[in-house]
Amino acid sequence: MDITILGQQLLGYIPLGDIVLYMAPLNLFMFVSALVFTTLIAISRTETQVEAEFGTLKDRGVKVDIKEFKIRRFLAIVCGLATAGAMITGDLFDFTLFVCLIGIVNIGIVSAVKQIDVLNAAFQYGLVAMIATLPLFGGAALILASTGTISLLEIANIPTTAMMAFGSILLLLGVAGETGVAPFYATKAEMFRTPGSPFLLIIHLSSLLVIVRLIEILLIINKPF
């Protein structure tokens, strides 16, 4: 079994010391789209939300002031870069660290808002993200212990054992909690109600891309085909 799954072709490696990035069409596509999106939000301006009340004319514009706007743009760019890094890394622990960084930055993007219910949601999401570090790092550590390496290029050549399968299940749980997908989505949905839309979209995009990349990693580890 090679590292190229789903009939991909390996386009090349970028050896950075012991961290080897590898490029296959899927990874490269996701990497480039994360970067393009990051550039788009880096040059865009934030929206102004209007909070309307039913039955009255008391509409109120919710603006983001310049200081908050700058912090949020910076964090959104960090989130985009972390997503891009998670796409092409060939190192399992690097991947988990990038996912954790995405989780932290996601909390940071909404942490400066003034709405209490949004802060509430961010707090709940933060708790889930923090709990999720246990299965995330635990899974990666189990895979490290049962294979002796965290390089995906090496893991691709090692036959799957039960421990590796268990580790990858933990990894799946961890990434699900950290990016706030399906079972944990309820905590994250409220976060999108904050003003400052183009930056918030990176939260969505990062979790989507990370999940796709995780599926590729799980296929590499478990080799079902």
Next chain:
Amino acid sequence: MSASVLVPSVVSPVVVSLYVPAIFTGIIVGLIGLLAISYQKNDLSALILTDIVGIGMLILVAAVGTDLAESLILPGLVVELAEIMAISEILMSREMRKQGEKMGEPGKKVDLIPLPMSLDMEILTTAPAFMAIILIAYGAFLSGFTGGAIAGGGILFYVISKKIRGVPSGMWEGVAGVSGVAWCLWLVGFIIFFAFPDLWLLALFLAAFGIFIKVAFKAGLVGVMGREEFKKE
């Protein structure tokens, strides 16, 4: 490839057999944390108990017990700290806003510690210096990253206990400046490593003490942040 191949023969079998109990310990610690969260639902308890789950994660990583695991614990710990700081920041800002809204002025800032408490105790003037000196001396003896963390803890302890009285703002800038210089030392040490491998001893000491001072004076950063947060000079 079985696991036994990867373990050097000099490692005693007792250490190798500790792996499975350690994994179970980690998972059980995590489960205890989760169980406790399900009983204690108030926000502050949940935050503190979540940290216990995080410690379970560290046990799982540490259980691997190789050099690689050792280097992986550090990012794990950093991630853990960063997350708990971010979440407690959110909790604090939410509570401040709630308080402000209760008083009828949503935009108004409220005190961080809204207690009519006089924190003017004898121990606050005598203990910090003593504790800080012991910690800094021990940290200097250890040098490197660990020593930096310990000495930084000492400085932070000193500063936090003095902050009630108000630390002069100039001190923060000085500490932050020294931190920057120390980082340059560390970089120079690294460059010497690559450029002149013969001078490895000098490079090692530059790097070790550079990072020692750097990590110790991370406290400076915390202080600068603290000043901006509380607007106290």
